[in-house]
Amino acid sequence: MADFPAGPYDVITCVATIHHLPFTQALARFRRHLAPGGTLVIVGLSRARTPADHLFGAVAIPANAAMGWLKNKGRASPRPVSMTAPTHSADMAVGGASRSPCGW
Numbered sequence: 001m002a003d004f005p006a007g008p009y010d011v012i013t014c015v016a017t018i019h020h021l022p023f024t025q026a027l028a029r030f031r032r033h034l035a036p037g038g039t040l041v042i043v044g045l046s047r048a049r050t051p052a053d054h055l056f057g058a059v060a061i062p063a064n065a066a067m068g069w070l071k072n073k074g075r076a077s078p079r080p081v082s083m084t085a086p087t088h089s090a091d092m093a094v095g096g097a098s099r100s101p102c103g104w
Contacts, residue, residue: 008035018044019092046092 012030030040048054 007033009033009038010035011039011041013041013043015043016045018042023092044092 012034014026014030018026034040046053048057
């Protein structure tokens with residue numbers, strides 16, 4: 001994980017990013033940089049488990065494609081640099097451990 005300026009920070013946000021990071025190490029680093037009483041906001045991705053999860057994912061595929069097309073003015077190729085980050089599938093599911101490995 002890359003270094004960032006020393007904290008403490010009152011708020012740390014992580015939007016659709018945590019699944020790209022080593023989870024336990026990322027939470028430990030956020031904890032070290034978060035000010036006492038600070039807020040950690042994580043909006044993440046999870047692995048589909050239920051039929052409703054799969055239905056939502058199926059609906060999201062064409063919606064995401066349409067938004068990408070609109071955002072990029074119909075340009076199919078080449079993809080913008082902002083859309084070329086290495087990724088991997090989510091390996092955590094919603095409703096996993098009730099507490100993080102860091103004890104939060």
